[in-house]
Amino acid sequence: xxxxxxxxxxxxxxxxxxxxxxxxxxxxxxxxxxxxxxxxxxxxxxxxxxxxxxxxxxxxxxxxxxxxxxxxxxxxxxxxxxxxxxxxxxxxxxxxxxxxxxxxxxxxxxxxxxxxxxxxxxxxxxxxxxxxxxxxxxxxxxxxxxxxxxxxxxxxxxxxxxxxxxxxxxxxxxxxxxxxxxxxxxxxxxxxxxxxxxxxxxxxxxx
Amino acid sequence: xxxxxxxxxxxxxxxxxxxxxxxxxxxxxxxxxxxxxxxxxxxxxxxxxxxxxxxxxxxxxxxxxxxxxxxxxxxxxxxxxxxxxxxxxxxxxxxxxxxxxxxxxxxxxxxxxxxxxxxxxxxxxxxxxxxxxxxxxxxxxxxxxxxxxxxxxxxxxxxxxxxxxxxxxxxxxxxxxxxxxxxxxxxxxxxxxxxxxxxxxxxxxxx
DNA sequence: GTCTATAACTGGATAGAC
DNA sequence: GTCTATCCAGTTATAGAC
Numbered sequence: 001x002x003x004x005x006x007x008x009x010x011x012x013x014x015x016x017x018x019x020x021x022x023x024x025x026x027x028x029x030x031x032x033x034x035x036x037x038x039x040x041x042x043x044x045x046x047x048x049x050x051x052x053x054x055x056x057x058x059x060x061x062x063x064x065x066x067x068x069x070x071x072x073x074x075x076x077x078x079x080x081x082x083x084x085x086x087x088x089x090x091x092x093x094x095x096x097x098x099x100x101x102x103x104x105x106x107x108x109x110x111x112x113x114x115x116x117x118x119x120x121x122x123x124x125x126x127x128x129x130x131x132x133x134x135x136x137x138x139x140x141x142x143x144x145x146x147x148x149x150x151x152x153x154x155x156x157x158x159x160x161x162x163x164x165x166x167x168x169x170x171x172x173x174x175x176x177x178x179x180x181x182x183x184x185x186x187x188x189x190x191x192x193x194x195x196x197x198x199x200x201x202x203x204x205x206x207x
Numbered sequence: 208x209x210x211x212x213x214x215x216x217x218x219x220x221x222x223x224x225x226x227x228x229x230x231x232x233x234x235x236x237x238x239x240x241x242x243x244x245x246x247x248x249x250x251x252x253x254x255x256x257x258x259x260x261x262x263x264x265x266x267x268x269x270x271x272x273x274x275x276x277x278x279x280x281x282x283x284x285x286x287x288x289x290x291x292x293x294x295x296x297x298x299x300x301x302x303x304x305x306x307x308x309x310x311x312x313x314x315x316x317x318x319x320x321x322x323x324x325x326x327x328x329x330x331x332x333x334x335x336x337x338x339x340x341x342x343x344x345x346x347x348x349x350x351x352x353x354x355x356x357x358x359x360x361x362x363x364x365x366x367x368x369x370x371x372x373x374x375x376x377x378x379x380x381x382x383x384x385x386x387x388x389x390x391x392x393x394x395x396x397x398x399x400x401x402x403x404x405x406x407x408x409x410x411x412x413x414x
Numbered sequence: 415g416t417c418t419a420t421a422a423c424t425g426g427a428t429a430g431a432c
Numbered sequence: 433g434t435c436t437a438t439c440c441a442g443t444t445a446t447a448g449a450c
Contacts, residue, residue: 023230076226157390158404168371183364186263196414200407
């Protein structure tokens with residue numbers, strides 16, 4: 001039952017990190033939730049920190065793969081200057097879908113991803129940066145071509161503000177019963193709202 | 208020396224919460240930093256939780272007073288429909304100035320205020336809501352008159368997105384030496400950037 | 415691989431002497 | 433008001449039996 005124990009630990013950690021946040025979740029709570037022994041975490045992962053990185057990677061890895069895929073599709077569909085609205089939608093959709101999945105699951109909320117952005121321990125910070133880099137490397141040149149009238153330095157700052165919004169959407173995600181921050185439970189509506197709000201700011205002339 | 212002890216505890220707590228975050232700061236660390244006895248926190252505040260609320264109130268209270276003052280000034284200056292840019296500037300300026308002060312002080316960063324937004328314990332969440340309510344009550348009607356073409360429900364959501372940006376500015380504030388997220392160390396420039404980015408999104412037609 | 419038992423800490427809180 | 437001493441709950445981690 002070695003693989004099973006490992007999987008149960010990961011599942012339990014995802015549930016507890018999601019509801020209570022990383023810092024508030026002890027190894028013992030995880031093993032209790034998983035129904036396995038305390039020592040199993042150290043045996044299978046080497047300690048609490050390694051388990052955390054494993055869990056983060058399992059969430060963010062697929063998210064970013066989807067982002068790259070959607071960006072490719074947007075380029076195919078729209079040709080050279082991809083409209084900024086399409087770029088934004090490709091960038092934001094995976095996040096909204098993930099929040100939606102987490103809200104719908106038995107898990108209460110999905111704030112721990114937001115916390116990974118806003119209050120990273122140094123180790124987590126390095127990890128998050130390394131995950132985001134390939135996305136920015138793909139998205140940024142496309143944004144530059146879509147918005148040639150905005151200076152790249154200004155655009156870089158504005159992209160960080162977009163990321164800031166997404167971050168807080170994670171950090172303040174509500175449970176399934178309560179009303180969604182973006183007003184509707186439908187992901188398409190949420191996406192349309194976000195793009196409508198963010199695209200004009202990205203495209204605004206430099207101050 | 209009773210008042211002195213109390214003041215020293217508050218000062219030490221502000222320093223430590225600012226650098227390490229609230230959850231990571233123990234009562235014992237605070238009393239060590241303050242050079243007072245462990246029991247003093249319980250004597251003067253009744254416990255760790257009450258101390259935290261005191262510290263939060265000292266930071267956020269003046270911030271919101273300034274916000275209300277600036278909103279009043281904007282109304283005086285511009286007359287009935289205050290332009291959305293002026294409203295945004297009045298709302299955002301106190302935050303940017305506070306971040307700037309905290310960056311310049313001996314304190315490394317000011318992330319703990321961001322954390323109070325994004326990962327509040329239930330008690331802190333209630334406290335933060337009660338602090339924000341009078342601001343929203345003053346700002347929202349002004350926004351509605353400035354942007355009559357946007358439905359109030361839509362506007363409410365967009366205002367939350369604006370707050371999300373501010374939140375993350377706090378949560379990810381950089382130390383004094385490192386480059387500022389908003390590109391410049393000058394608060395006026397930062398404010399102009401933020402308003403330029405956020406105002407068009409607030410004013411956009413409903414999707 | 416899994417468990418018990420325990421070491422070695424750190425946390426908040428408080429009783430009681432001063 | 434301030435201190436010491438102490439309690440007790442909870443944490444990571446690991447040694448060693450099974």
